[in-house]
Amino acid sequence: xxxxxxxxxxxxxxxxxxxxxxxxxxxxxxxxxxxxxxxxxxxxxxxxxxxxxxxxxxxxxxxxxxxxxxxxxxxxxxxxxxxxxxxxxxxxxxxxxxxxxxxxxxxxxxxxxxxxxxxxxxxxxxxxxxxxxxxxxxxxxxxxxxxxxxxxxxxxxxxxxxxxxxxxxxxxxxxxxxxxxxxxxxxxxxxxxxxxxxxxxxxxxxxxxxxxxxx
Amino acid sequence: xxxxxxxxxxxxxxxxxxxxxxxxxxxxxxxxxxxxxxxxxxxxxxxxxxxxxxxxxxxxxxxxxxxxxxxxxxxxxxxxxxxxxxxxxxxxxxxxxxxxxxxxxxxxxxxxxxxxxxxxxxxxxxxxxxxxxxxxxxxxxxxxxxxxxxxxxxxxxxxxxxxxxxxxxxxxxxxxxxxxxxxxxxxxxxxxxxxxxxxxxxxxxxxxxxxxxxx
DNA sequence: CTAATAGTGTCTCTGAGACACTATTTG
DNA sequence: CAAATAGTGTCTCAGAGACACTATTAG
Numbered sequence: 001x002x003x004x005x006x007x008x009x010x011x012x013x014x015x016x017x018x019x020x021x022x023x024x025x026x027x028x029x030x031x032x033x034x035x036x037x038x039x040x041x042x043x044x045x046x047x048x049x050x051x052x053x054x055x056x057x058x059x060x061x062x063x064x065x066x067x068x069x070x071x072x073x074x075x076x077x078x079x080x081x082x083x084x085x086x087x088x089x090x091x092x093x094x095x096x097x098x099x100x101x102x103x104x105x106x107x108x109x110x111x112x113x114x115x116x117x118x119x120x121x122x123x124x125x126x127x128x129x130x131x132x133x134x135x136x137x138x139x140x141x142x143x144x145x146x147x148x149x150x151x152x153x154x155x156x157x158x159x160x161x162x163x164x165x166x167x168x169x170x171x172x173x174x175x176x177x178x179x180x181x182x183x184x185x186x187x188x189x190x191x192x193x194x195x196x197x198x199x200x201x202x203x204x205x206x207x208x209x210x211x212x213x214x215x
Numbered sequence: 216x217x218x219x220x221x222x223x224x225x226x227x228x229x230x231x232x233x234x235x236x237x238x239x240x241x242x243x244x245x246x247x248x249x250x251x252x253x254x255x256x257x258x259x260x261x262x263x264x265x266x267x268x269x270x271x272x273x274x275x276x277x278x279x280x281x282x283x284x285x286x287x288x289x290x291x292x293x294x295x296x297x298x299x300x301x302x303x304x305x306x307x308x309x310x311x312x313x314x315x316x317x318x319x320x321x322x323x324x325x326x327x328x329x330x331x332x333x334x335x336x337x338x339x340x341x342x343x344x345x346x347x348x349x350x351x352x353x354x355x356x357x358x359x360x361x362x363x364x365x366x367x368x369x370x371x372x373x374x375x376x377x378x379x380x381x382x383x384x385x386x387x388x389x390x391x392x393x394x395x396x397x398x399x400x401x402x403x404x405x406x407x408x409x410x411x412x413x414x415x416x417x418x419x420x421x422x423x424x425x426x427x428x429x430x
Numbered sequence: 431c432t433a434a435t436a437g438t439g440t441c442t443c444t445g446a447g448a449c450a451c452t453a454t455t456t457g
Numbered sequence: 458c459a460a461a462t463a464g465t466g467t468c469t470c471a472g473a474g475a476c477a478c479t480a481t482t483a484g
Contacts, residue, residue, distance in 0.1 A: 200435025415462025
């Protein structure tokens with residue numbers, strides 16, 4: 001049996017698009033957001049690849065990160081499918097944009113990180129990757145608005161100052177320390193441990209609390 | 216010049232997936248959420264279609280709604296790309312799920328509307344369409360949480376009772392009328408007009424306010 | 431001691447929820 | 458008049474922001 005679409009054409013008669021995945025990996029460095037980019041024949045671009053036959057999108061995205069940028073084990077999620085037929089000169093290519101956030105020390109030292117300015121890459125990217133980056137930044141901001149550190153940009157344990165620096169980089173403005181502390185205390189819990197910096201009173205180390213208590 | 220991927224294969228050598236679009240159209244009827252479904256060879260399913268060569272996803276989704284369900288002129292947005300290689304027995308088919316909301320009176324009288332119970336279709340759907348519906352319901356709820364009527368489920372003018380009924384259907388629980396009124400007054404503005412129902416004091420008609428004042 | 435950083439007490443403002451009240455219509 | 462629906466006054470509670478205060482370290 002051959003399945004046909006509404007126009008009576010067999011499925012296999014349809015020219016099909018190539019499907020790609022691209023991943024916008026964001027990180028926090030020097031108090032600001034940065035984006036992982038790779039250089040290729042089209043200039044600076046997000047790490048990406050074409051979907052292999054039968055492959056899952058998540059697997060393709062992980063493969064792109066590994067092969068193009070040398071990073072592994074990142075969590076990411078879908079942002080949107082970019083579908084302008086003219087978005088790629090090579091032909092009809094749809095690309096599923098993914099967003100990810102990861103601590104800068106987990107990226108290879110050779111990784112090229114460009115600044116995020118005004119929710120965009122400071123250096124222009126190939127294809128429609130600039131739009132993907134803006135979507136990734138907005139998505140990151142939305143997910144950090146109501147949680148402490150959902151993407152584990154910090155390690156298991158962290159001080160409230162470290163957590164606040166991460167949030168400030170993501171929202172792009174300074175946050176009041178007292179309000180921030182009280183707001184976060186519903187999402188994190190103190191270990192008894194103290195850690196001392198160069199000067200001043202030692203800070204307590206906190207850890208994330210599992211899930212939302214209302215879920 | 217022939218572009219190749221990281222494995223050195225030419226792009227055109229890749230077997231490519233079929234790409235489909237599916238649309239979860241939600242509406243409010245009799246105080247509850249309903250879903251527009253169509254009957255096909257696989258049973259009840261969301262209206263959908265295969266992407267035609269060079270076509271935009273939005274155009275394909277609009278075409279599916281027109282051809283499969285007889286509805287036009289709906290706004291929708293992307294929910295996610297469903298990519299399980301085994302999701303469709305006919306072969307390798309990726310499907311971009313879209314969500315939409317539209318007033319029930321704008322749907323054809325013959326449209327089949329199934330109830331939404333517990334964020335799912337009361338009747339099971341083909342493929343992975345049940346998952347798409349749940350995503351659409353959550354998306355709808357998120358977008359109505361901070362706005363009056365972003366998808367224009369009501370007409371230009373409406374009473375606060377009508378608006379509250381819509382929100383109650385979407386969040387799935389009754390809402391207190393006084394709090395709801397005060398919360399909505401930042402998103403809507405009163406016309407001077409009054410409208411009288413069967414009994415009781417006439418209600419004022421309101422309209423949506425353009426955009427968020429903080430944007 | 432001072433400088434520096436961590437953390438708290440408290441006031442104000444705003445918004446949600448609860449509850450009772452007033453206002454305006456039909457019959 | 459009673460019934461029904463629209464809309465308001467007001468109290469309480471919770472959370473955000475502002476500001477000043479206390480606490481604990483290094484030197």
